Amino acid sequence: MSFLSLGLAPELATAASLQAWLAPTPIQSAVVPLVLRGADVRACAQTGSGKTGAFALPLLQRWQEQGERVLVLVPTRELAMQVADTFVQLASALSRKPKVRAVYGGASVNAQMQDLRGVVDVLVATPGRLLDLIGKNAVRAATFSTLVLDEADRLLDLGFSAELAAILDLLPAHRQSLLFSATFPPAVNLLAQGLLREPACIEIASAPETRPQIRQRAINVDTARRTALLLQLLADAGDARALVFAASKQGCEQLARELSAAGAPAAPFHGELSQGRRNQVLDGFKAGKLRVLVATDLAGRGIDIDGLPLVVNYDLPRSPVDYTHRIGRTARAGLSGTAISLIGTGCEAHFRLIENRLSMRVPREQIAGFEPVAVPLAVANTGGVKGARMSKKDKLRAAAAAAAESDDPGNGQ
Known part of the structure; x- marks a missing residue:
């Protein structure tokens, strides 16, 4: 199976090869076509399985074709920077480049406000800092048509449930939502039920060949x-x-x-x-x-x-x-x-x-x-x-x- 066979545009298939991704991983093979169709996805995927590429590649294509703006919520600063960097690297093969930004605590909020001026196509954020920026009118949550929760179990474990609820209330009711988690304890299942609409459920973590x-x-x-x-x-x-x-x-x-x-x-x-x-x-x-x-x-x-x-x-x-x-x-x-x-x-x-x-x-x-x-x-x-x-x-x-x-x-x- 190739990235082209998943329905990706040639430029994005090239972008994947530039990352030395020779072939789609199981999570990418399962998720990419679903995201391209606009489906909600609930995916269980272990670390190192290629899940960032699983959502970044098709979301870049949806942005390119339909202008879909993306909000990715992550639990830590390091993951925010890493996910944003993946979007930037994959977008390097596109003729038109999206504006990708990462915002997180521990850095100057004023500098981030300056950096967010204009249209941001892909925003990767930790929940607390995102709410700070929304409160300062630096971000309008209603403009995002796609939401990704990455490491959902970690987000809840760190006590972000109240922040997540506040953010979800500000997002458009009609949107595409993708939830990725390494484990699905009851709190994550409850979040998925309230977040996703008729989701495609993908289970990759337990496959022996991916261990x-x-x-x-x-x-x-x-x-x-x-x-x-x-x-x-x-x-x-x-x-x-x-x-x-x-x-x-x-x-x-x-x-x-x-x-x-x-x-x-x-x-x-x-x-x-x-x-x-x-x-x-x-x-x-x-x-x-x-x-x-x-x-x-x-x-x-x-x-x-x-x-x-x-x-x-x-x-x-x-x-x-x-x-x-x-x-x-x-x-x-x-x-x-x-x-x-x-x-x-x-x-x-x-x-x-x-x-x-x-x-x-x-x-x-x-x-x-x-x-x-x-x-x-x-x-x-x-x-x-x-x-x-x-x-x-x-x-x-x-x-x-x-x-x-x-x-x-x-x-x-």
Whole structure:
């Protein structure tokens, strides 16, 4: 199957080839013809499946042929920039170029207002900043004829439900709506019911042929020796870059300092960094100037890092969904990768819970010289990896999980 066979114009098929997309992915094959026909779509697609191209390519064609203006709502700044960049790159092959803009918190609202002057054909936004700009009359929601919700489960998990409701009330009643989500817990299903009209439902995430080739490892180690073991694992990996997940901003900062001091150039990446610094760190890591990126779950979704071979859970994620998205940063675009979880003292039961929810088993390992001395606790720490006392967010997550008897969600704008 080719992009032309999906009904795309030759220019957009060329644009796909310029991105080194040799053939449509399963999600693209299923979604592109539906979007071209103007249908509403409810799609379940894992990270790295090509879903941005699945909606960007046909929406660019609808803009070119019918002037359809597009609003894409995403949960994080990084994803906003990434999705906007994909639209720009794909539109480079068109004779007439759309005006594409990304707006998000953490950047100057006045600068974004200036940038939005005139007609914007494709606007990619985080919900809070979009409402700010609507309130300042810099954006008129009623002018968008197509809405895309990307990472819908993440949008709801971050507490954007009220903002989404406010935005939906301002959009035209007659529009095309596309909803993409990696998981469909009850809250996302409820959103889909209120948002979509007779949608085509696409399920790609569970297809065996689309699963990434990730080698998962779980290593038992005393909590105090995790950093020493991580350095050994990095040494064993040669010059390979690694994305390491920590539980908190402070943990990221401290671990990045320790790794850098030990000869493994590292930088922290979390939501309290300025947008400029986040861009600088991410660009440096993608370019290979940094060996290790130490991140919170901010990097768990929506960040595409080509050829990333190694992901390490220095701290375990709070939920199974976060685990899936963390390890999904490796083995993208048909490549293979390795995901290592360090099972510190007292964390065995929590990792077992993640395994149970995901219906998997990862054999435990011990590394010579790093065999654990402390006895693992048999009772899970219900507050996740940050401590025994549950935060308000954790309590909400736990309540939602208990009500749904399904997977939990994750973190950050």
